[in-house]
Amino acid sequence: CASPPPPKPRLTDQDVATAVNRLPGFIAAGMRSTGVPGLSVAVVHDDKVVYLKGFGVRRTGETGTVGPDTVFQIASLSKPVSSTVVAGTMKDPSEWDRHTGLPGFALKDPWVTGHVTTADLFSHRSGLPDHAGDLLEDLGYDRAYILDHLRLLPLSPFRASYAYTNFGLTAAAEAVARAHGTSWQKLSADTLFKPAGMTRTSTEFSAFAAAPDHAATHVKNPDGTWSPRYVRDPDAQAPAGGVSSTARDLARWMRLQLGEGTLDGKRIVPAAALERTHLPEIVAQATTPTGRPQFYGLGWNVTYDDAGRLRLSHSGAFDLGANTNVTLLPLERLGIVVLTNGAPAGLADAIAEDFFDTAEHGRPTTDWLPLFASLYAQLDRQDRSKTDYAHPPAGAAPPRADSTYTGTYDNPYYGRATVTADPGGGLTLSLGPGPERFPLHHHDGDTFSYETAGENAVGRTGVFFKDGTMRIEYLDEDRLGTFTRQQP
Known part of the structure; x- marks a missing residue:
């Protein structure tokens, strides 16, 4: 039987304009509802920036406002940025399937250590457990210690199981940088940031902290207010979560993504190597609320909508105070990025989903903010102990000496x-x-x-x-x- 016809673009300029016109009101209402202090957003369509604006303040208690050039920590939105960097180093997309060799990095199974590739680690299918190494980072261990100790972790089936791992991806990115005889920050700058004109983007925490116009990270207090109580230094996992950037810079990156590796008429990333990052590598969720499976590519969440169109997305979340989202519909040459300076409250994801829902249907079909807020709250509850350690049981036995x-x-x-x-x-x-x-x-x-x-x-x-x-x-x-x- 014949193959189904390929999907065709469906969104008009007016459809996009309707969604863009809804953004300011939806964002303002969402910030009032959640209390998130600051936010920056960019929309690109047909290789043009059609919306670019900041909202709110960089830091509560101060007057500095958020603008398009305010630098945010983008958390795990770093992953598709980093896969763009790696693609930019390649002459052929088959290089994604090269073995990852990095001194001090090994997995529990020597055979897997000898066969694991850059693609395996960028798609979270190495067999490492979920968030492997993250607790070592929390305790203050550096990247070298963490990568050296991943060898002690149990493995699930290689290339047959998905588990999200910051330090697996970090190991692959560091191996690529080492193969090019340079650091990850310099490789990122030389391969992507400088050629793409992303002048305020870095993979180093020191650059973020030194930027005069940067957004502090905030967490919610018991009384509902927000405070910049913590500082999150993600240098140990820089390729996976350590990028800082602005809405303006990320608009240029989205244009490059939607332009198949070109920007302003200049080829920056080879098209075939970049396209490989957009392909499914493993099933991440067999069932989702939409009924469609979700895949993970190389640094990207990959799905296909009811019209058969490829949809790329990634969220970033620091519980210590940041939440971000990027969503692209390549066939429509349409993308949105949302950066916030508050711990996950669902706002960044809700803005992106509401935007695409409105572009598709003329109005949102779902109340997205409560949905995402409840999903993040559910994740938080799942992580907590089932024992209430704050209240000893009646008749508790005393401790010994x-x-x-x-x-x-x-x-x-x-x-x-x-x-x-x-x-x-x-x-x-x-x-x-x-x-x-x-x-x-x-x-x-x-x-x-x-x-x-x-x-x-x-x-x-x-x-x-x-x-x-x-x-x-x-x-x-x-x-x-x-x-x-x-x-x-």
């Missing part, structure tokens, strides 16, 4: 931990190279808890002492969270 628990403990993955007795009473757990210090609160018998911190914090977590070992619930998802006490 402090000396039962104090000492130095070793763990091959998380390194050394110490438990010390405080002069005023109580115990403190120290973890990581810093180290990070966490007061322990007694819960029941030999069970204690502490308040987790960092990008992946989950509230209170349990600490269980037994027979010379200490198991930390929060660190034990991959069964690597047991520490063994050293003999005095």
Whole structure:
């Protein structure tokens, strides 16, 4: 039987204009509803920037406003930017299938280590567990330590399972930079940022922090207000989450993406290598709310709509204070990027979905903001312990003497931990190279808890002492969270 005809463009200039005209009101209402302090947005269509505007403030309590050139941390929107960089280094798209060799990087299975490719790691199909290495980053370990210790993690089936891993992608990007005899930042600048005129884009946290016009990261307070309480330095995973940029710069990048690697008449990225990033590499979600499967490409979420049109997207989220979204419809040469300086509240994704929904149907068919807000809230609830460690059970057994628990403990993955007795009473757990210090609160018998911190914090977590070992619930998802006490 004959193949179905290829999809054709369906959106007119007026359709896009209708969606653009709705943006200011929807954004203003969404910012009032969520309280997100600042936002910047760009829309491109037919190789033109048709909307570019900032809203709100860069930092609460100050007067500096957000504009098109305000620098935001873009979190995981870094991934499709980084896959563009890698594509820009290639003469042939088959280079995506080259083995990734990087000193200090190995996986638990030597055969997988010897066969894993750049494409495997950029599409999260290496077999590494979900968010492998992220907890090491939270504890303060550097990139070298993290990549060296990924070899201890259990693997799921190679190229047959999807699990989102920042440090797998980072390893691949670093290997590409090393193969070119340079750093990832210089490779990114020379291959993409400078040729594309992305003058305010960097992969280094220091550049973001030094930019006079940059947006602080904000988290929501219990009373509903927002504060810039944390600083997120993502240098350890720069290719996966460390890019900072502006709406204006990312509009140029979207034009390059939609222009098949050309910008302002100049070829910057080879078309075939870039096109490979847009193809499905693995199923990421077999079922979605739309009923269509979602795939992951090379740094991109890849789907096809009911009309058969390719749709590319990626969100970025720092729980310490940033949320972003980019969505492209290449056949229509249409794209939107939304940058916010608040922890995930659903606003960035809702703006993008509402925009495309309006362009397609003349008006939104769904109330997108509550939907995305509930999805992020659900993810937050899933991460939290099922035990309420803030309230010891009735009749809780008392702890034993402090000396039962104090000492130095070793763990091959998380390194050394110490438990010390405080002069005023109580115990403190120290973890990581810093180290990070966490007061322990007694819960029941030999069970204690502490308040987790960092990008992946989950509230209170349990600490269980037994027979010379200490198991930390929060660190034990991959069964690597047991520490063994050293003999005095």
